[in-house]
Amino acid sequence: MSIRVSPPIVRRTSERRTSIVAGPDVIRPLLFDGMTLAVGGFVNSAHPMVLVREVIRSGVTDLRLVGAAMSGLEIDMLIAAGCVREVVSSFVSGEVYSPIAPMFRWAAETGEIRVWDCDEMQYYQALRAGAMQLPFLPVRSGLGTSLPEVNPDLVPFADPLTGAPLLAVPAVTPDLALLHGDRGDAYGNVQVLGTGFGDRAMFRAARVAIAQVDRIVTSEAVRAEAGRTQYNRIAAVVPAPFGCHPFGSPGQHREDGDFLRRYVSTVRSARERDDRAAVSAWIDEHLRDSGDHLEYLERIGVRRLVGLLDTAEPA
Amino acid sequence: MTGELPTDPPCSLPELLAVFFSYEVQDGEHIPVGGGLHIPRAGYILAHFRDCPNTTPLVAQSWCYLRGLDRAPWFYTVSDGDATGLVERAQQHEVVLDHRLDRYADAFVIGGLQIDPWGNTNLLGLRGEEDRPFRLRGAGPVAAPTMSDHVSRFYIWMTRHEPRVFVERCDYVSALGSRGRAEIGVPGGGPRYCISPLAVMDFEEDSGRMRLHSVHPGVTVDDVVAATGFELAIPDRVPETPSPSAEDLRLLRERVDWRGALRHGSVSGPTLVDGAGG
Numbered sequence: 020m021s022i023r024v025s026p027p028i029v030r031r032t033s034e035r036r037t038s039i040v041a042g043p044d045v046i047r048p049l050l051f052d053g054m055t056l057a058v059g060g061f062v063n064s065a066h067p068m069v070l071v072r073e074v075i076r077s078g079v080t081d082l083r084l085v086g087a088a089m090s091g092l093e094i095d096m097l098i099a100a101g102c103v104r105e106v107v108s109s110f111v112s113g114e115v116y117s118p119i120a121p122m123f124r125w126a127a128e129t130g131e132i133r134v135w136d137c138d139e140m141q142y143y144q145a146l147r148a149g150a151m152q153l154p155f156l157p158v159r160s161g162l163g164t165s166l167p168e169v170n171p172d173l174v175p176f177a178d179p180l181t182g183a184p185l186l187a188v189p190a191v192t193p194d195l196a197l198l199h200g201d202r203g204d205a206y207g208n209v210q211v212l213g214t215g216f217g218d219r220a221m222f223r224a225a226r227v228a229i230a231q232v233d234r235i236v237t238s239e240a241v242r243a244e245a246g247r248t249q250y251n252r253i254a255a256v257v258p259a260p261f262g263c264h265p266f267g268s269p270g271q272h273r274e275d276g277d278f279l280r281r282y283v284s285t286v287r288s289a290r291e292r293d294d295r296a297a298v299s300a301w302i303d304e305h306l307r308d309s310g311d312h313l314e315y316l317e318r319i320g321v322r323r324l325v326g327l328l329d330t331a332e333p334a
Numbered sequence: 335m336t337g338e339l340p341t342d343p344p345c346s347l348p349e350l351l352a353v354f355f356s357y358e359v360q361d362g363e364h365i366p367v368g369g370g371l372h373i374p375r376a377g378y379i380l381a382h383f384r385d386c387p388n389t390t391p392l393v394a395q396s397w398c399y400l401r402g403l404d405r406a407p408w409f410y411t412v413s414d415g416d417a418t419g420l421v422e423r424a425q426q427h428e429v430v431l432d433h434r435l436d437r438y439a440d441a442f443v444i445g446g447l448q449i450d451p452w453g454n455t456n457l458l459g460l461r462g463e464e465d466r467p468f469r470l471r472g473a474g475p476v477a478a479p480t481m482s483d484h485v486s487r488f489y490i491w492m493t494r495h496e497p498r499v500f501v502e503r504c505d506y507v508s509a510l511g512s513r514g515r516a517e518i519g520v521p522g523g524g525p526r527y528c529i530s531p532l533a534v535m536d537f538e539e540d541s542g543r544m545r546l547h548s549v550h551p552g553v554t555v556d557d558v559v560a561a562t563g564f565e566l567a568i569p570d571r572v573p574e575t576p577s578p579s580a581e582d583l584r585l586l587r588e589r590v591d592w593r594g595a596l597r598h599g600s601v602s603g604p605t606l607v608d609g610a611g612g
Binding site for chain 2: 061062063064065087088089108109110111112114115118119120123124127128129130134136137138139140143146158159160161162163164165166168169183184212213214215216217219220267269270273
């Protein structure tokens, strides 16, 4: 682990709590081809990119990738890296950078990936069913639309109480959820400065959850603002300052618009030339072979990172 | 200081549409304008600044109060922006749709790759062949199906008005328009307006068919008919979509879109000065 973290401060020498601070490679034994992997965040924010780069480096393939209900270019990059078989999300978009995520679009059109289509309520019902260990949960939204046609896993049925039409949304259970928090203590109590978006739904459903945090703080600091704690009893907490880059971290820094624009234009021009390998090469250069996290940040550079702290004026 | 419209630069189409949308907002309403919809969101924040103190804009997915600020924070994207000091309640995204939607949201805005005569919309994509379901893959339906099923009114925001977008039949339907909710037992009131770069459309009360409501400055009824791939109901009189007052344009430029993204036109469309249509 390249990032130095001081041992947890304890008050009593009899304290026996076990630190779960680890490097990003802690996720490696949990990855397997074909697994269901959830990656948290929301559109252009709060994606656990130190852990995502570790996934890319691992060479894992055939992922059933559960993005956020409103996911973004982090999903795109994992597809670009060749890791993905199917995407579960109600919306994959880079917003101003690319209204439709470009690699997601390309791969869905060629058949390189499948999309498990759902609307936002169906998405959260699927994760909720997974968390509650139910086979499905019902919705009405989506009835009368093409959603059951494009996603045959959504099954129309009649309400057993009234006979009214409903759709059954099957459970989605991530084998592993990768999450971001702004800070956490050494024991895995993870806090956010913003809203945490919809990450709690992944946390609740996943068999295992691991979070990266920008800072490890004392447990006293956590307790002073316990309302901010989103996750606890997770498997590991990975220190990762500026760990969301190139995405923003609400309350800390904005997204790196230049980096995202370069990524989007790389994918678009590769598509015009039908050169899938060009995208893989870009991923290799910028995400896979970027070294450990501090080497990655050194390549981005101090001036750029400090510039991202100006949250009033995203670039 | 006069009542003259600022002319440097002249009002752009995104600015006109933002101000149009601002008059759809009533004080006290909550309209959670979603992803990729920065023009109606600008209009919503404009209404909040102008005369709707009890509306609650979302910044960085948080309920905020902005009227104490000189200028709006970053609002062009749904997740970004700094809500520090502005947020009154953080929104937990996974339970947004768990709130009674008749209490949570007074209206909604959805987009579409395609729209049909009844306002059914398509955010999934265009149909492909055999084993590839999409020859054009859309971003996905997001909350459009649920919200459009439940809210008492919603707006359809189309960024293009062409015959292959305004179609007789969508390749896929991801959200219901003026019809279909009674059959599935949800209470929504349906679409109020469809807004495109050429015109504002509404929906006939009895048939639910799309009807021309107003044409934007510089656009003719014939332009709209030529750009629509199905038969549009045309009333006897089709007014012009109103241009913003000087006060609204100034408020929009000084306090809401002070970064100028709407002024420089993020949606394709003419400026009012050259009067070109289409």
